[in-house]
Amino acid sequence: MGSFKKSALLALGIALGSLQGIAQAATFVDVLDLPAKPSALATRSPLRDVAQAGERLVAVGQRGHILYSDDAGKSWQQAGVPVSSDLNSVHFPTAKQGWAVGNDGVVLHSSDGGASWVKQLDGRQIGELGLAHYQALASAEPANETWAQFVAEGERLVAEGADKPLLDVWFADDKRGYLVGVFNLILRTEDGGRSWVPMQDRTDNPQSLHLNAIAAVGDELYLAGEQGLLLKWDAGQQRFAALPSPYQGTWFGVVGKPGEVFAYGLRGHVFRSTDGGQSWSQVDTGLPVSITAGALDAGGDIWLFSLAGHALRGRDDGAGVVLVPQQSLAPVAGAAPAGSAGLVLVGERGVRALPVE
Structure with missing residues (x-):
């Protein structure tokens, strides 16, 4: 193919791609702001974890799907979930209080045994949270080079945005728990998820x-x-x-x-x-x-x-x-x-x- 024709086709492709990108940008909704869609096939779609919530079972998976069963897994209902991020783990320390975590740094909380969920945290906040925490420690101990390293890590998380998956969650009770994920990402709460403390230095x-x-x-x-x-x-x-x-x-x-x-x-x-x-x-x-x-x-x-x-x-x-x-x-x-x-x-x-x- 001649160079002129290739150049023309490339230019046309770029133009069409730009138009398509503009159209997509106009309708784009972040998965962190897009509620999970109900699906009749949710029980056969990819699921990544399941946990007991008292007598109930709760399972989590792709596209924000959360299912719960009150008959030992014979039948399932889909929960209302405010995000469409893939979910990786779920844990219930009590029959009513539970947490689920997943991609994009998302943290969800349920107070009704998994029937409904609210978002407590996501990756857009985790970087800023970590940065503020370690900046405060660095300010208090300016000679401690360890804090400078964690400040740099916080700056990187903020710059890269909400793309760091949380991989697991565990709670001792309805107040004290941990989140863990990629690149040594770990946070702890002592108040049921109302606030979180980074623990990369621990x-x-x-x-x-x-x-x-x-x-x-x-x-x-x-x-x-x-x-x-x-x-x-x-x-x-x-x-x-x-x-x-x-x-x-x-x-x-x-x-x-x-x-x-x-x-x-x-x-x-x-x-x-x-x-x-x-x-x-x-x-x-x-x-x-x-x-x-x-x-x-x-x-x-x-x-x-x-x-x-x-x-x-x-x-x-x-x-x-x-x-x-x-x-x-x-x-x-x-x-x-x-x-x-x-x-x-x-x-x-x-x-x-x-x-x-």
Whole structure:
């Protein structure tokens, strides 16, 4: 094709693209301001987490979808949600009070067991919040170079806008909780989300690795992240202190019960600790695929699930896991107990039940 014709076609394409961009700009609404649309297919659309809210189950997923079930997952209703951002995690410390977090730094709160939600925070505010917090610390201690580093990080977050995902949420009760996300993003509230305090300076994470999960096992609170990052809250130091990590790949989560903790991650890697994470022994899963979810069933047994949908149940002797046969497999991103009905699993193909004998 001649250069003149190519130039003409390129110019035409640019002009048409500009016109299309103008038209789109005129109708653009940020997903943080666009309520989630009701969908009859929501139970079969990608879901990323599910949690108990008393007797109720609440699941969250793409495009701001939040579903709740009052019959152990047999039927679901879609909640009213003020955003269309993808949601990654949900947690209810009580039957009524719950929080969900997701992309664009969005934080949602429910006071009615997940039937309706309000936005408490989003990525447009998180950067400014962090910047103001560390500027105040830098002003109080000008000789402390640590604060200058966090101020620079806050300035970067403000400049880049609302594009940083929050990946997990955990609350001890209806007042005290944490949010975690990419690049060591972590915030704490002591008043139910009315205010948030950045805690990037309270983690042993000098490389600002992603914080993929936060979970409590008994009275101990763990963080799991990329490149082998495992941390645990140290009340004496008032920070998340590093644990010896038995694997240098990505961790996707921690699950367990008092006296027994499992960390799970890439390529089927699972390790077990009986001393609060100070030492670990590898658990043979027999799987080469990533372990992406964990849960306790109503009887207190530990379950792990793979990206491909495999289900692994903790053995009675506590030392390993066994593969549980299933009629069909589907990816699992989250799991929660559903009483006598077993477990409810969510993933890329929506929601399904797993009976537990």
